[in-house]
Amino acid sequence: RALTVSHANTGSVTHVVFEQNDSDVGSITGDGSNVAFNTSSDYRLKENEALISDGIERLKTLKPYRFNFKTTPSKTVDGFFAHEVTAVPEAITGEKDGAEMQQIDQSKLVPLLVASLQEAIAKIETLETEVAALKG
DSSP: OOOOOOOOOSSOEEEEEEEETTEEEEEEEEOSSOEEEEEOOOGGGOOSOOOOOOHHHHHTTOOOEEEEOTTOTTOEEEEOOGGGOOSOGGGEESOTTOSSOOEEOGGGGHHHHHHHHHHHHHHHHHHHHHHHHHHO
16 A cells, blocks of 8 residues: 555544645545545635536537556556547646646546536427427
């Protein structure tokens, strides 16, 4: 094991807190059964909010693949090539072909996925209403 964080408390425990400029930006918490990797999301930390209105268009630029990592050729996984994820640049760390390998925080794709699904649902509901009117 590289690192073990343990606590005898049976309730929810904060194991690690990440800070930047004296402000908490995330944490790792656990309750004895589950671990949560948390990113700051309180509305009081945010400004200039705008709903995502182009979710489907941005989603269509993502190219998911099935592949294996060279170090584990027998294990196939789903994922992305970091340099191709231009729809959500904040999900990517590092530069293509840089000195360090690029990384992706796939959780940053969730808001785009939700917005895209909401747009698709709205389109489906509109079409269902139109079809019902045509049948009626």
